[in-house]
Amino acid sequence: MSQIRTIQTESNSPSSSLHSTMATSNGFLTTPTKTTLNDKNSSSSVSRKHHRFHQKTTDSSSSFKARFEAYNRLQAAAVAFGEKLPIPEIVAIGGQSDGKSSLLEALLGFRFNVREVEMGTRRPLILQMVHDPTALDPRCRFQEEDSEEYSTPIMSASAVADTIKSRTDTLLKKTKTAVSPKPIVMRAEYAHCPNLTIIDTPGFVLKAKKGEPESTPEEILSMVKSLATPPHRILVFLQQSSVEWCSSLWLDSIREIDPTFRRTVIVVSKFDNRLREFTERWEVDTYLSASGYLGENTRPFFVALPKDKSTVSNEEFRHQISQVDLDVLHHLQNSVKGGFDEEKYKSQIGFSCLKDYLESELQKRYKEAAPATLALLQQRCSEVTTELNSMDSKIQATSDVAHLRRSSMLFASSICNHLGSLIDGAVDPDPEQWGKTTEEERLESGIGSWPGVSNAIKPPNGSLRLYGGAAFERVMHEFRCATYSIECPPVSREKVANIILAHAGRGGGRGIVEAAAEIARAAARSWLAPMLDTACERLAFVLRNLFDLAIERNHHSHANYAKKIVDMEGYIGFHAALRHSYNSFIQNLSKECKQLVRHHLDSVTSSYSQICYETDPITPYRYRHSTLFLELSQHKTKTSRKENVPNKDTTPGKLVDPREAYKTIPETPSPDQPSDDNFVIKKENEIYKRPSRIHGNNNNLRSGCSYSEICLSASQHFARIREVLIERSVTSALNSGFLTPCRERLMVALGLDLFGVNDEKFMDMFVAPGAIDVLQNERESLQKRQKILHTCLSEFKSIATSL
Numbered sequence: 001m002s003q004i005r006t007i008q009t010e011s012n013s014p015s016s017s018l019h020s021t022m023a024t025s026n027g028f029l030t031t032p033t034k035t036t037l038n039d040k041n042s043s044s045s046v047s048r049k050h051h052r053f054h055q056k057t058t059d060s061s062s063s064f065k066a067r068f069e070a071y072n073r074l075q076a077a078a079v080a081f082g083e084k085l086p087i088p089e090i091v092a093i094g095g096q097s098d099g100k101s102s103l104l105e106a107l108l109g110f111r112f113n114v115r116e117v118e119m120g121t122r123r124p125l126i127l128q129m130v131h132d133p134t135a136l137d138p139r140c141r142f143q144e145e146d147s148e149e150y151s152t153p154i155m156s157a158s159a160v161a162d163t164i165k166s167r168t169d170t171l172l173k174k175t176k177t178a179v180s181p182k183p184i185v186m187r188a189e190y191a192h193c194p195n196l197t198i199i200d201t202p203g204f205v206l207k208a209k210k211g212e213p214e215s216t217p218e219e220i221l222s223m224v225k226s227l228a229t230p231p232h233r234i235l236v237f238l239q240q241s242s243v244e245w246c247s248s249l250w251l252d253s254i255r256e257i258d259p260t261f262r263r264t265v266i267v268v269s270k271f272d273n274r275l276r277e278f279t280e281r282w283e284v285d286t287y288l289s290a291s292g293y294l295g296e297n298t299r300p301f302f303v304a305l306p307k308d309k310s311t312v313s314n315e316e317f318r319h320q321i322s323q324v325d326l327d328v329l330h331h332l333q334n335s336v337k338g339g340f341d342e343e344k345y346k347s348q349i350g351f352s353c354l355k356d357y358l359e360s361e362l363q364k365r366y367k368e369a370a371p372a373t374l375a376l377l378q379q380r381c382s383e384v385t386t387e388l389n390s391m392d393s394k395i396q397a398t399s400d401v402a403h404l405r406r407s408s409m410l411f412a413s414s415i416c417n418h419l420g421s422l423i424d425g426a427v428d429p430d431p432e433q434w435g436k437t438t439e440e441e442r443l444e445s446g447i448g449s450w451p452g453v454s455n456a457i458k459p460p461n462g463s464l465r466l467y468g469g470a471a472f473e474r475v476m477h478e479f480r481c482a483t484y485s486i487e488c489p490p491v492s493r494e495k496v497a498n499i500i501l502a503h504a505g506r507g508g509g510r511g512i513v514e515a516a517a518e519i520a521r522a523a524a525r526s527w528l529a530p531m532l533d534t535a536c537e538r539l540a541f542v543l544r545n546l547f548d549l550a551i552e553r554n555h556h557s558h559a560n561y562a563k564k565i566v567d568m569e570g571y572i573g574f575h576a577a578l579r580h581s582y583n584s585f586i587q588n589l590s591k592e593c594k595q596l597v598r599h600h601l602d603s604v605t606s607s608y609s610q611i612c613y614e615t616d617p618i619t620p621y622r623y624r625h626s627t628l629f630l631e632l633s634q635h636k637t638k639t640s641r642k643e644n645v646p647n648k649d650t651t652p653g654k655l656v657d658p659r660e661a662y663k664t665i666p667e668t669p670s671p672d673q674p675s676d677d678n679f680v681i682k683k684e685n686e687i688y689k690r691p692s693r694i695h696g697n698n699n700n701l702r703s704g705c706s707y708s709e710i711c712l713s714a715s716q717h718f719a720r721i722r723e724v725l726i727e728r729s730v731t732s733a734l735n736s737g738f739l740t741p742c743r744e745r746l747m748v749a750l751g752l753d754l755f756g757v758n759d760e761k762f763m764d765m766f767v768a769p770g771a772i773d774v775l776q777n778e779r780e781s782l783q784k785r786q787k788i789l790h791t792c793l794s795e796f797k798s799i800a801t802s803l
């Protein structure tokens, strides 16, 4: 059984056991900075008792050392690999200027915070002290601000102070605050320091300094509380000796964190400032007992440190520390009448007692924490092993062509299925997040408004976020609205005259009907062709967007249902190739569709086309479709209520009787009427037997073909061409040109692109430059982590056996 346990059985209260442990620790905690103070008093009964134990506990002390080193290594690993392990640590807490930083320096055995102007601690400083007998001069390294790496050692104390100051200044400037919870991490290796991790915190203040935000005191308080809350941390609470416990400003805050002071060590600092007030023994003893303010079992330490701030050597600094300890004791023993109750209080007086206590307390905590640490280590080890195995298979998979072909085909096929579902209508992923309004589609596609249409086209449901098949259908509708919103543009008198006269000149000209038809054809070609192109591009945009959604759906089903779906995560080259192939597929479809619908346009505007002379009524689009394309969005504004609602005024676009439309063209008497009206009319009647939609006008024409009548006729032809084009061919051509191939040809197209290549070319998708190196590096660092964790684990296993 270890010495600590033996002592503990002699004591009832945990706190007094800790103090006894501290007193006994001299025999086995041989930190080189130990003062000779306790050796000098080896005649005391406590020390004699310890001496008897000394032989017996040689083995225990070596196991303490082993435990210490095991934790030390674990701590290094935890810091280096960002492992969150509840390793026992010490947090120094207290009011401003109560001496926290000075205590840290004394523990470290050298002064590192020497500055001309005291700034006060503004960021927590995690000080990892590593006892290294080979480091005769202190080696201080700072952990880089946002990395696990440590800087090269800084040897000079002023450089250490400057680093702390500049890091503090830089961060506070950035955060524009007076304090920051982001710690500075400093690792100090030194032959004269113990193995200890201690966190220095900003001192509590009552009021913000001038120029600092008002909230600074609360910020410091809450930051320190959060640093002190983890139960594996020991709190060292400092309060100056000049302050009475009854008027302590911060004791209640400490009680909030640790109500029974179970893990709190109370330190009365600057004890030298109080000494002169004692003349009688009872005064000292009353003071040292803390007058019961801290409870029966909590007994503070009384510490004084050198106040001389002149630059001295590190050795001299340590000597001064020991000397102050001796002076304090000497004063209490000789300058106070009757001395003081040494049996009761001596073990609490002086820095060296505190230091020994902290070391032994930490040892004790290490020991207590060992089983939990061991369990955690076992868990972390097996986790890291699993990570390493999966990394190994990832690396192996990068060179296994057959495996890669199989999994990438499965992936591509899964993406195609998702694309199909999205086209057929799906609600996953969330349309509100992934869908787009018509306006967003227009803006993001960069295609802009419909060519030749000045009014904004607002299709039903334009404000809803749609994707896939629904968005496709909405664009189709928008396209129809756009085409119906244009009219046959007015044609100049010169143009009309040029056509009619040319026909007349050729002898047996084709008449005004043919002239009007030609004007309408030309107008349809020049106005509808760009709109058809735009429709194809807008539809292609809707389909191109589906790729990300399909990936998301695939990922989602992967995560949600834990199905064996291949994710191909990390294969950036393959993902890029798949996306490129899909985009090219859609691009080609768009190109093909453009050609196809252009062909339809050519056909309806051909001079061989009978369309202009057909009498079959074409059910206007608005009547055929208006009830099918439901308006589902909520209309709030007057304008939106009107958005292409299938009524007489607006739907679709502006479908009006061409004759009415024509009324908008100002009718002026034609000064350029063909001189031989009868010729034209006669010729027309003679040559053209075709039924004409403008027969009703023939009487007018007969009586005189005016410019306005030709325009009217052209406008009728234009409307006819447009309706035939949209209703009979383009709608179905776009549907079958885009959607059918997406359902039926996509997988084959992707397959040919990605897999119909030789192995060497195929593997190009999987050997992105540096990708394997990244995997290898990750593997190496995992291996390192595994090795260190395993070493820690076996160390802790052997420690466990000696507990």
Ligand SMILES: Nc1nc2c(ncn2[C@@H]2O[C@H](COP(=O)(O)OP(=O)(O)OP(=O)(O)O)[C@@H](O)[C@H]2O)c(=O)[nH]1
Pocket (backbone or CB within 6 Å): 094, 095, 096, 097, 098, 099, 100, 101, 102, 103, 119, 120, 121, 201, 202, 203, 204, 269, 270, 271, 272, 273, 303, 304, 305, 306, 307
């Ligand atoms: N007389 C005397 N002065 C001390 C003692 N310990 C520290 N001081 C002085 O008290 C002042 C404040 O000490 P620090 O260690 O900076 O106090 P702190 O708690 O770290 O201060 P903040 O970080 O600002 O909260 C310094 O000028 C020290 O030299 C001591 O034991 N006796």
